[in-house]
Amino acid sequence: MYIGKYELNSIYNVDCVEGMKHLPDQSIDLVVTSPPYDDLRDYNGYTFDFKHVAQELFRVIKIGGIAVWVVGDKIKNGDRTLISFRHCLHFQELGFNVHDVMIYKKKNTPFMRSNAYTNCYEFMFVFAKGKPKTFNPLKTKTARSGAEKLVYNKKSDGINKKVMGLLNEEKTLTNIWEYAVGLGGSTNDKIAFQHTAIFPEKLAQDHILSWSNENDIVLDPMCGSGTTCKMARMNKRNYIGMEISAEYAQLATERVGLVEPQLF
Numbered sequence: 001m002y003i004g005k006y007e008l009n010s011i012y013n014v015d016c017v018e019g020m021k022h023l024p025d026q027s028i029d030l031v032v033t034s035p036p037y038d039d040l041r042d043y044n045g046y047t048f049d050f051k052h053v054a055q056e057l058f059r060v061i062k063i064g065g066i067a068v069w070v071v072g073d074k075i076k077n078g079d080r081t082l083i084s085f086r087h088c089l090h091f092q093e094l095g096f097n098v099h100d101v102m103i104y105k106k107k108n109t110p111f112m113r114s115n116a117y118t119n120c121y122e123f124m125f126v127f128a129k130g131k132p133k134t135f136n137p138l139k140t141k142t143a144r145s146g147a148e149k150l151v152y153n154k155k156s157d158g159i160n161k162k163v164m165g166l167l168n169e170e171k172t173l174t175n176i177w178e179y180a181v182g183l184g185g186s187t188n189d190k191i192a193f194q195h196t197a198i199f200p201e202k203l204a205q206d207h208i209l210s211w212s213n214e215n216d217i218v219l220d221p222m223c224g225s226g227t228t229c230k231m232a233r234m235n236k237r238n239y240i241g242m243e244i245s246a247e248y249a250q251l252a253t254e255r256v257g258l259v260e261p262q263l264f
């Protein structure tokens, strides 16, 4: 099946600003992506036209669709660039709702500073085009479960009545998500580390499960090693990946190709 020019469940070697022009308006359910930010890493020397990427994203996402934008800051001469905030404010100005500002906390953090605390997180901005059409909350087990005497009623005499009640066995996650990074953390795919800036598979999966349903269309316009596409495929979502570097597009295609397609 094609969406505009692009066949679903494929990865394309293309500048996403150009590539997204060939996707129809309101054709994408979910975007999970991470841009190249600042000059933290050298992505084979490609430039990044943020404003046009953001504009195209707003156009191609369906009403009620979500864009998850994973981004951190560089520290230049002791000053945080706050590129993360600048991106966020721009998305809001474009018309997205800033549905949530989530934290991607890294369990193992390589960067140390001698005069500040070790930075251990990036932002995961969750932008919604209108009211989100899908939310499948991820749950975690509560510390205590089973039956317990619970406060039932506090009358004007101030005396608590207690009755046996069932405690909740699970609760919705908070918006700080913690992941191990590196080999065995982000992924077990050695091939993925030919890319210098991957995010964890579980991070991509957790957003895909939260904000989309089976058969939905997930786009990663800057797919790098193909993490989002791989996790979409493993979770029965359709995907389109775009990547400006031929080398990374090839890497992503190979990596995602190792996964048995769940849909067909």
Ligand SMILES: C[S@@+](CC[C@H](N)C(=O)[O-])C[C@H]1O[C@@H](n2cnc3c(N)ncnc32)[C@H](O)[C@@H]1O
Binding pocket: 014, 015, 016, 017, 033, 034, 035, 036, 043, 046, 047, 048, 049, 195, 197, 198, 199, 200, 221, 222, 223, 224, 225, 226, 227, 228, 242, 243, 244, 245, 248
């Ligand atoms: C932070 S990395 C993404 C990593 C990815 N999330 C993963 O887990 O492998 C950003 C990627 O955007 C790509 N990129 C930069 N500008 C682009 C553009 N205009 N169109 C498509 N891809 C672009 C870079 O080559 C790089 O691979």
